[in-house]
Structure formats: C-alpha cells, structure tokens
Amino acid sequence: MAEVSSAGPSSAHPPKPPFVDPEEIPHRPESIRLFGTPAFLRLWISQVLASLGDWIGFVAITALAARVGGASPEASIGLVLSARLIPGFFLAPVAGVFVDRWNRKRVLVVCSAGRGVVLLFLPFVDSVLELFVVSLALEILALMWSPAKEATVPRIVPAHQLPTANSLSLVAAYGTFPLGSLVFALLAKANEWLVGVGLPDSDRLNQENVAFAVYALLSIGAAAIIASTHLPEEKPRTEPLPKLSFGHAFSELSDGWRFIRSSPLVRSVMLGLATGLIGGGMLVPLGPVFSTRVLGAGSAGFGLLLTGMGFGTAIGVVLISVFQSKLPHERAFVAAVFGAGTAILVGASMASLTPAVLCVSVLGLCAGTVYVLGFSIIQSDVDDVLRGRIFATLYTAVRFCLLLAFAAAPVLSSLLDGASGALFGHELHLGELSVSLPGVRLTLWLGGAIIVVAGVLATMSMRRELFGHGDESSHTAAPES
Numbered sequence: 001m002a003e004v005s006s007a008g009p010s011s012a013h014p015p016k017p018p019f020v021d022p023e024e025i026p027h028r029p030e031s032i033r034l035f036g037t038p039a040f041l042r043l044w045i046s047q048v049l050a051s052l053g054d055w056i057g058f059v060a061i062t063a064l065a066a067r068v069g070g071a072s073p074e075a076s077i078g079l080v081l082s083a084r085l086i087p088g089f090f091l092a093p094v095a096g097v098f099v100d101r102w103n104r105k106r107v108l109v110v111c112s113a114g115r116g117v118v119l120l121f122l123p124f125v126d127s128v129l130e131l132f133v134v135s136l137a138l139e140i141l142a143l144m145w146s147p148a149k150e151a152t153v154p155r156i157v158p159a160h161q162l163p164t165a166n167s168l169s170l171v172a173a174y175g176t177f178p179l180g181s182l183v184f185a186l187l188a189k190a191n192e193w194l195v196g197v198g199l200p201d202s203d204r205l206n207q208e209n210v211a212f213a214v215y216a217l218l219s220i221g222a223a224a225i226i227a228s229t230h231l232p233e234e235k236p237r238t239e240p241l242p243k244l245s246f247g248h249a250f251s252e253l254s255d256g257w258r259f260i261r262s263s264p265l266v267r268s269v270m271l272g273l274a275t276g277l278i279g280g281g282m283l284v285p286l287g288p289v290f291s292t293r294v295l296g297a298g299s300a301g302f303g304l305l306l307t308g309m310g311f312g313t314a315i316g317v318v319l320i321s322v323f324q325s326k327l328p329h330e331r332a333f334v335a336a337v338f339g340a341g342t343a344i345l346v347g348a349s350m351a352s353l354t355p356a357v358l359c360v361s362v363l364g365l366c367a368g369t370v371y372v373l374g375f376s377i378i379q380s381d382v383d384d385v386l387r388g389r390i391f392a393t394l395y396t397a398v399r400f401c402l403l404l405a406f407a408a409a410p411v412l413s414s415l416l417d418g419a420s421g422a423l424f425g426h427e428l429h430l431g432e433l434s435v436s437l438p439g440v441r442l443t444l445w446l447g448g449a450i451i452v453v454a455g456v457l458a459t460m461s462m463r464r465e466l467f468g469h470g471d472e473s474s475h476t477a478a479p480e481s
Contacts, residue, residue, distance in 0.1 A: 015166040032230070034164050039156040042229040046222040049171040050112060053218035054142075055180025056187075057119070060211035061135060067208070068128055080131050095143045099388030104148045105231045108156065112223035119216040123209040129238040146395060151387035155232050162376040163324035167317040170371060174313075187211050235278040260393065265330070265381050272337045273374045274397035275454040279344060279447035280367060281405025283309075283360070286413055289440045297353045308357040312364025319365075320372045333373040334459050340366035341451030348444035351436070409443055416442040 035041045065080040099107060118137045125131050157165045172347055187210045283290075283305075291301035316336075320327075340363050347359030382390045417439025420426050428435045 009050070034157065034161050038043065039229055039402060040153070040165065042225050043149070043152065043156070044168055045171060046108075046112065046225040046332060047169065047178060049222040049225070050115075051173050052176040052183070053115075053181050053215040053222075056184050056211050057138070057215040059180065059184045060208045060215070061122075061131065064122070064125070064208045065128065065131055068126060068131060079128060080135050085229030095140075095147060095392050099147045099151060099392065100385060104388070105226065105229075106143055107148040108152070109227045111141040111148070111225050112219050114141045116216040116219035116223070117392035119212050119219065123210045123248040133145060143392070143395070145389045150375065150379065150391040151384065152231065154387070155384065159380050160325060163329070163372050164321045166372045166375045166379075167321040167368075169375075170313075170317050170368065180461050183214070184211050187214065187399075226399075234446070243465055259382070259386055260390065263288050263381065264463075266378055266390065266460045268458040269333065269374045270394055270397060271461065272333065272454050272458040273370060273394065274401045275457075276337055276340060276370065276451045277398060277401040277456075278405045279449070279451035280340060280363065281402045282447035283344070283363075283379060284411040285406055285409045286440050290444065291353075293438055294351065294354045294436070294441055295356055301353050304353065304357050305360050307363040310352055310368075311363035312361035312366075313368040314364075315361075315403060316365035316368030317372060324373075324376075329373050329377055330462055333370060333377065334455055334462070336366040336369035336373065337458060338452060340370065341448045341455060344444055344451065348441050348448065361409050362393050369430045405447075409447070412446065413439040413443040415439070416446075 035044075062078060114137055118134060118141070121134055125134060147367075153165055153169075154162065184207070187207050218469040260270060286303045287298065287305055291297045291305060293300070295301050296303070320332075343359050343363035343366060347356050347363065350359060378390060378394070379387070417426075419440060420437040420439060424437055428437050428439055
C-alpha cells in the first residue's frame with residue numbers, strides 16, 4: 001500500500017481555517033460590525049456628504065433669500081422655506097410609487113447628481129420667485145432620494161442590525177448640522193481668498209455662491225460613491241408591471257395605504273412617530289417664549305433647552321445602538337412614546353431652567369429611541385415591493401404634523417393665554433399652592449397630552465405584538481405589485 005506523500009493533495013490544498021462569523025465576536029461594537037459591510041459603509045458615507053451639503057445649502061439659501069428679499073426678508077425666507085415643506089404633502093406619496101417601480105440605486109445616483117446640477121443655477125438667481133423654483137426642484141429630488149435610501153437599507157443590512165443602521169443614519173442626517181453651519185461661516189474666508197488670488201470681486205462671487213459650489217461638489221461626490229457601490233439585485237417580480245398611468249399610479253398608491261390600514265404594527269409605528277411630532281414640534285416655536293416668560297432665562301435659556309434636547313437625542317441613539325439586541329423593539333418603542341409625552345408634561349411644569357433642561361434632555365432621549373426603533377420596525381415588517389411607498393407616506397405624515405405643530409402652537413398659545421387670563425387671571429390657586437398658567441405652558445401641556453394619547457392608541461393597535469397574543473401569521477403580507 002503506497003504511503004501518502006506529505007507533498008500530496010492535502011498540502012497542495014491545505015484545509016481552510018474554521019470560519020468565524022464576525023457577528024459572533026462579542027467584543028466588536030455593533031457599529032464596527034456594520035461598517036464591515038462595504039455597501040452600507042459606502043451608502044452611509046454618501047449620506048454624510050449629502051447631509052453636510054444639505055445643511056450648508058440650507059444656511060446659504062436662507063441667507064440668499066434674506067438678501068434678495070429686499071424690504072421684507074422675513075417673508076422671503078418663509079416663502080422659500082415653504083418650498084421645502086409644502087411639496088411633500090402632494091408629491092411624497094407619488095414619489096414612493098416611482099421608487100417602488102424604478103431601480104433604487106439608479107434613483108439614488110440620479111437624485112444626488114441632479115441636486116448638483118440644479119445648484120449650478122443658484123448663482124444666477126436674482127429674485128425670490130427664482131429661488132423658490134430652485135428650492136422646489138431640490139426638494140423634489142430629496143423626496144425621491146430619502147424613500148429610496150430607506151427602502152435599500154434592509155437589503156444590505158441584517159434585520160437585527162437595522163436599529164444600529166438607523167442610529168447611524170440619524171447621526172449622518174442631523175449630526176452634520178453644526179459642521180455645515182461652521183463650514184458656511186468659514187466660506188467667507190474662502191471667498192476672500194478667491195478674490196485675493198486674482199478672481200474678480202463681483203456680485204456673483206460671494207459667500208453664498210461659494211457655499212453652493214461646495215454643496216454641488218458634495219452632491220456629485222455622493223452620487224459617484226453610490227454609482228460605484230455594489231448593491232444586491234432587487235427582488236424579481238413575478239409578472240411585469242403595467243405601464244404607469246394615472247389610474248395605475250393611484251392603484252399602487254392605494255396599495256400602500258391599504259397595507260398601512262391592515263397592518264396594526266406599521267399603523268401603530270406611523271401613528272406614534274407622526275402624531276407624537278405634533279406634541280414635540282410645539283416646543284420649537286414656543287421654546288423662546290417658555291424660556292423667557294416661565295423660566296426667566298431669556299434667549300440663552302432657549303439655547304440650553306435645545307442643547308439639552310440635542311444631547312438627549314444623541315444619548316438615546318447611542319443607547320439603542322448598544323442595547324437594541326436585548327430589547328423587545330415594539331415595547332421599547334411604545335415606552336419611549338410615553339416617556340416623551342411625560343417629559344414634556346413634567347418639563348412644562350417646571351419654573352426654573354435646570355430641571356426643565358433635564359426634562360427636555362429626557363424628551364430628546366425618547367425621541368431618538370422612537371425614531372430609530374420606529375424606522376427599524378417598518379423596515380423589518382414591510383415587504384420590499386411596498387417599502388418605498390410606505391416610507392414616502394411616513395415622510396408625508398411627519399411633514400404634515402411638524403408644519404401643523406409649527407403653525408398651530410403660537411395660535412393655541414395666544415388663545416389659551418387669553419382664556420387663562422379671563423378665567424383664572426393666569427394663576428390657579430389650590431389651597432396654599434399657586435400654579436402659574438400662561439398660555440405657553442398650557443399649550444406645552446396639551447402637546448405632551450397629545451403624545452401620551454398617541455402612545456395609548458399605538459398600544460391598543462399593536463396589542464398583539466406587545467402582549468404576545470399574535471404570531472407571525474398575524475402580520476399582513478404585502479400584496480404583489
């Protein structure tokens with residue numbers, strides 16, 4: 001019997017070392033594991049670039065609106081910013097229909113590059129109307145980009161890592177705001193340098209137009225990164241889609257709404273996310289008044305309230321990223337909704353700055369938790385063929401509730417202030433206890449109550465998931481489209 005040579009097949013093809021799943025390495029942070037997914041890392045970097053450009057552009061467009069607005073800069077700013085909110089009510093759901101029909105990678109690339117092209121027109125804008133049109137075009141491209149990105153993430157990220165992915169997305173979207181403001185401030189020096197190296201000093205060469213050039217480069221860079229990223233093939237359809245017409249568009253849009261109505265889990269999450277923003281959004285327009293009239297802290301106090309909310313949101317995002325694998329997502333989501341409502345109720349009851357800042361920090365912590373878990377639940381529970389429409393509808397609801405809060409809060413505060421003065425003289429006496437009742441405090445209490453009611457409705461709607469009376473079959477399957 002021949003001896004097996006040590007130079008035989010076994011040495012020519014040595015056995016591979018045992019495979020170690022990186023998910024099983026306990027000491028690696030969840031975000032590090034997620035960044036080990038090349039497609040997600042590149043998509044996240046493109047979002048960071050796009051978000052940084054958006055914030056730079058937001059500040060620059062606001063400054064340009066004030067400059068071209070002439071004698072009424074406030075009205076000009078309001079009109080231009082309305083172009084970033086109002087179209088979402090009418091166009092976002094339709095955008096979701098297109099996102100679910102088209103190749104999503106192509107949508108991401110075209111929308112990112114398209115923003116860069118549109119920005120080339122801004123240096124030639126000389127009127128508020130022209131600026132409104134350009135802002136409208138930028139917003140339409142953003143309305144397509146966001147649902148496409150949210151619908152793509154579940155195809156490149158494992159389900160158990162979706163909360164971490166959404167936490168990082170929140171960081172990319174809002175963590176770049178202070179950096180964008182800083183970059184815009186530094187661009188004044190860049191403008192001086194450009195003039196100093198020989199470029200002619202003219203009306204076209206100013207801080208805003210340099211900012212638009214940076215915004216365009218960042219948008220085109222984001223498009224290039226996505227274009228060079230390998231994304232998994234989208235799920236093949238069982239039958240070709242019919243040619244899109246008004247009737248088919250409305251039918252496909254109705255599929256998304258029908259799914260929301262028939263899925264208690266998705267309906268509850270959208271209710272908690274969107275309706276809760278009515279209460280939380282009231283804090284933005286009323287914060288300066290609350291800080292001055294109730295806390296006696298002035299504008300500096302309002303700045304501290306916003307800082308507390310920002311830090312609380314950051315802490316909530318980090319905690320969810322660390323502990324999400326150990327939390328029941330549905331119960332944590334509902335608890336965070338109740339926590340946000342309670343934080344506003346208690347914070348509005350405070351008469352000094354420090355405890356109010358602590359309560360607002362808790363509000364931010366709960367808001368970050370609601371955002372991350374809400375998006376993760378929807379991404380996990382909605383089939384890929386409907387995901388674009390569901391997220392487009394969610395963004396529409398969020399915009400509507402925020403705009404409603406911004407518009408209604410000052411009016412409600414004024415009405416309730418008048419009613420409180422007529423009925424109680426702005427102060428309620430309970431024995432030896434006196435409670436000040438300005439309209440701003442009553443409105444914030446109402447906002448907190450709205451969030452708590454949203455939590456109750458969400459609990460009732462998802463009681464099967466919360467109390468274990470359902471199973472996998474209780475989830476509504478997405479219709480084929």
